Amino acid sequence: MVSVLTLNFELATLQDLPRVVAIYNQSIPGRLATADLEPVSVASRQAWFAAFDPSRRPLWLMKENGNDVGWVGLEDFYGRPAYSHTAEISIYIDQHHHHEHFGQQALTYVFAQLPRLELQALVAFVFAHNQPSLGLFAKNGFAEWGLLPGVAELDGQRRSLAILGRRFD
Incomplete structure (x- = not known):
């Protein structure tokens, strides 16, 4: 039997941004979760962070x-008013806590927040070679809504981007 640790979810504050960035930067060398090729700075992520709205x-x-073992965020999808009931989800787990089912707990938590946030659909952009993330989203009812073939180049290899989505209405 696998023991699953229970997480608490707290709204991130500006003081948390260095930790958010540190967890994000851990994912860059693995070439699975982000198209950034070099670590990002806290200063470069301040405008991104400011766009999050707790309500x-x-x-x-x-x-x-x-x-802090990870973070999960919801961002506007495509920035147009007609998409106001759709958000993009991102989940990043500290490298020392992979395989502890925290991604699943993040999705379960977010799903429970969707009515309050007036969201009817979530989309996720996942590299097509990122099997752990693809599996997590598939297990939670996400389907492939699109594929952008060979749009990223990581270490000389072209990589495709899967667009995953799930409706909640």
């Missing part, structure tokens, strides 16, 4: 026993 598009820190 509409929150960014939550995932905490286990008071330690």
Whole structure:
């Protein structure tokens, strides 16, 4: 039997941005979760962070026993009013906490928040070679809504981007 640790979710504050960035930067060398090729700075992510709105598009820190083990955020999709009931979801887990089912807990938590946030659909952009993330989203009812073949180049290899989505209405 697998023991699953229970997480707490807290709205991220500007003081949390260095930790959010540190967790994000951990994902860059693996070439699975982001198209950034070099670490990003806290300063470069301030405008991005400021776009999160706790009442509409929150960014939550995932905490286990008071330690930040990841984050999950919802961002506007495509920036046009007709898409106001759709958000893009991003989940990043600290590298020391992979395979602890925190991604699943993040999705379960976010799904429970959707009525309050007036969201009817979520989209996720996932590299087509990122099997762990594809599996997590598929297990949670997401389907492939599109594929952008060979749109990214990572270390000399062209990589495709899957567009995953799920409706909640």
